[in-house]
Amino acid sequence: MPSLIDIRRRVRSVRNTQQITKAMKMVSAAKLRRAQEKALAARPYAKMLQQILANVAEAASQSAEGAEQALLAVRPENRVLVVVVTADSGLAGGFNANLIKLAQRFVDDNKGKELSFELLGRKGRDYFRKRSVKILGEHIDLFRKVKIEDADRIANAIIDRFEKAEIDAVYLFVNEFKTVMTSHLSATRILPIEVPKSQEPVDYIYEQKPSELLGSLLPRYVKLQIFRALLESAAAEHAARMTAMEAATSNANDVIDKLTLLMNRVRQATITREIIEIVSGAAALD
Numbered sequence: 001m002p003s004l005i006d007i008r009r010r011v012r013s014v015r016n017t018q019q020i021t022k023a024m025k026m027v028s029a030a031k032l033r034r035a036q037e038k039a040l041a042a043r044p045y046a047k048m049l050q051q052i053l054a055n056v057a058e059a060a061s062q063s064a065e066g067a068e069q070a071l072l073a074v075r076p077e078n079r080v081l082v083v084v085v086t087a088d089s090g091l092a093g094g095f096n097a098n099l100i101k102l103a104q105r106f107v108d109d110n111k112g113k114e115l116s117f118e119l120l121g122r123k124g125r126d127y128f129r130k131r132s133v134k135i136l137g138e139h140i141d142l143f144r145k146v147k148i149e150d151a152d153r154i155a156n157a158i159i160d161r162f163e164k165a166e167i168d169a170v171y172l173f174v175n176e177f178k179t180v181m182t183s184h185l186s187a188t189r190i191l192p193i194e195v196p197k198s199q200e201p202v203d204y205i206y207e208q209k210p211s212e213l214l215g216s217l218l219p220r221y222v223k224l225q226i227f228r229a230l231l232e233s234a235a236a237e238h239a240a241r242m243t244a245m246e247a248a249t250s251n252a253n254d255v256i257d258k259l260t261l262l263m264n265r266v267r268q269a270t271i272t273r274e275i276i277e278i279v280s281g282a283a284a285l286d
Contacts, residue, residue: 018252025245086121151227
């Protein structure tokens, strides 16, 4: 049976850990509110851009120029770029592990293809570095403050490779924010762009050719996809960490209760043993 000193030391250690998990939960809760607002604010813009893209693409399809857009070119998917968006740090439950498993499953299912990787976030980078894969780009420290400039820089590099036919398709893996308790694992092909069909076509008055307008909208659509992925991942990460730290704090309470009960039992056993020794010693003197 452990001594009272050992148990008290363990209780003190668990309490210190509990204070850390409480602080991390509060920090993540504060950051979550801002990240959630940004992620939700980007969704209407993305939806509207998608509708405009569908309408312009329909108008541009009437000319041969509209069908020749480089970002719409469908080729056999022999060379695939995998973009994985993970966090820079852990202690967020299964946030990073689940997404990496999804990306690894994609890799296992496409062993016959030439795969390359664009890794956004330290956890994904550290994992795939150990797997001897072809890494075209590594980007860390993006989530301290998500900037549109970072998304543009990453998207421009991806677009340039696709237009030069260095890659045939691009797949994006990201945790999308759903609720505070859950996130949605998303695997989406972002290149070549699959233009959605317009449900209610709008007859725009064009100052320039629809094909020219489409050519400027397509890169912007890809950049928005990357930017949204960063925003969604940041919000989902803070939500996952807040939930994980709340569970850790609750578990620490349970551990402290069990250790306290054990400490009381040890103390009681020690007192009982001492009483028996005193009584035995008194009896021996009679």
